[in-house]
Amino acid sequence: MFVIHQLVLLSSLVLSILASNLEHDSSVTIRLQHALKFEKNPTWTDRGNITIHSLRTGQVEVDQNELKPDEQRLLSDLSARNSYYQVKSIVLSKDGTERTFISTVKACMLVESDLDDRLSVSLDYMGRVVGVSLVVASSSACEGVIVPRETLQYFNTVVFVRHSEDGPNPDVASFIQKIEKEKEAKEKGETKDNRSFLAKYWMYIVPLLIFMAISSAANPEAQQGQ
Ligand SMILES: *[C@@H]1O[C@H](CO)[C@@H](O)[C@H](O)[C@H]1NC(C)=O
Ligand SMILES: *[C@@H]1O[C@H](CO)[C@@H](O)[C@H](O)[C@H]1NC(C)=O
Numbered sequence: 001m002f003v004i005h006q007l008v009l010l011s012s013l014v015l016s017i018l019a020s021n022l023e024h025d026s027s028v029t030i031r032l033q034h035a036l037k038f039e040k041n042p043t044w045t046d047r048g049n050i051t052i053h054s055l056r057t058g059q060v061e062v063d064q065n066e067l068k069p070d071e072q073r074l075l076s077d078l079s080a081r082n083s084y085y086q087v088k089s090i091v092l093s094k095d096g097t098e099r100t101f102i103s104t105v106k107a108c109m110l111v112e113s114d115l116d117d118r119l120s121v122s123l124d125y126m127g128r129v130v131g132v133s134l135v136v137a138s139s140s141a142c143e144g145v146i147v148p149r150e151t152l153q154y155f156n157t158v159v160f161v162r163h164s165e166d167g168p169n170p171d172v173a174s175f176i177q178k179i180e181k182e183k184e185a186k187e188k189g190e191t192k193d194n195r196s197f198l199a200k201y202w203m204y205i206v207p208l209l210i211f212m213a214i215s216s217a218a219n220p221e222a223q224q225g226q
Contacts, residue, residue, distance in 0.1 A: 025056045028129055030121070031090040032064070036074035038083040038107075045071075047087070050119065050159055055127050058161035064154075067115075072152045078107035082142070085110050089119070089132035103134035108142035115155045125164040 030050040035042030048064030067075065078085055085107040091099045110117060113136050122131035137158070198205070 025054050026094050026127055028052045028055060028094070028121075029092045030119075030132060031092065032119075033088040033090070035086040035088075036071055036078065038078060038086070042086055044088055047155070050157075052121065052159070052161060055123060055161060058159075060159040060161070062157050062159060064157065066153050067155075069149075072149045075107060075111060075152055076147070076149045079111040079147075081107075083107055087134045089134075091129045091132060093129065099129060101132040103132070105134060105136055106142060108144075109136040111147050111152060112142065112145050113137055114147070114151055115153075117155065117157050119157055119159045120162060121159060122162045123164055 028051075030052070032047040032050060033044035034047045035044055037043065046065060048062070051061040051063070053059045053061065075085065084104050087103045087105075089101045089103070091101070093099075105117075116137045118135050118137050120131075120133050120135065121129055122133075124130045
């Protein structure tokens with residue numbers, strides 16, 4: 001019985017630690033840079049900043065530069081050559097860690113959507129950013145639509161914060177499930193307290209009886225001697 005209590009104590013301790021990490025909200029800053037020429041070693045220029053004020057609620061502030069005429073021309077050229085547009089997301093967390101993710105999309109898709117894109121920020125179960133990817137919102141199929149260069153001025157970016165239930169994390173999920181089951185078992189144990197002692201603890205008592213039977217069978221002389 002002492003063992004059972006320890007187990008229950010341990011599980012509730014682990015549960016409360018997990019819960020406190022999930023409940024602890026945090027903010028993250030993402031510096032966006034982009035490459036307006038598709039090269040092996042791209043030159044990155046600042047595109048803007050995304051501030052996620054609350055990872056839990058996904059409250060986001062988007063602050064992006066407008067494209068200058070020469071940048072509009074570069075992007076238009078990328079599109080005309082059916083080349084790629086790259087975005088670098090530098091994630092700065094509150095704890096000082098910095099992670100970088102790069103997304104690549106077809107420039108023509110971005111151009112034909114009038115710079116309408118989506119930034120998807122994936123979190124793990126601890127609320128850490130484990131991925132940032134940029135996708136183009138429209139279903140533009142790069143049909144060679146001529147887009148006036150001047151319209152390529154403002155990015156219209158929607159940010160999505162994706163929590164870990166979407167992501168692969170089977171180990172943690174099954175672990176939490178196990179703890180939940182143990183907690184449930186504990187609760188059932190308390191509510192159905194009208195069962196007899198034997199009904200509740202037969203699974204512990206039976207192995208003990210078997211052990212006693214085996215040890216007495218192994219020492220017949222000792223018993224006969226008495
Ligand atoms: C983004 O943040 C950097 C560093 O804090 C700053 O220099 C830059 O001006 C910001 N850009 C925008 C568009 O707010
Ligand atoms: C225990 O209580 C439940 C309902 O509270 C009842 O249905 C059940 O018969 C009781 N069992 C015993 C062994 O008294």
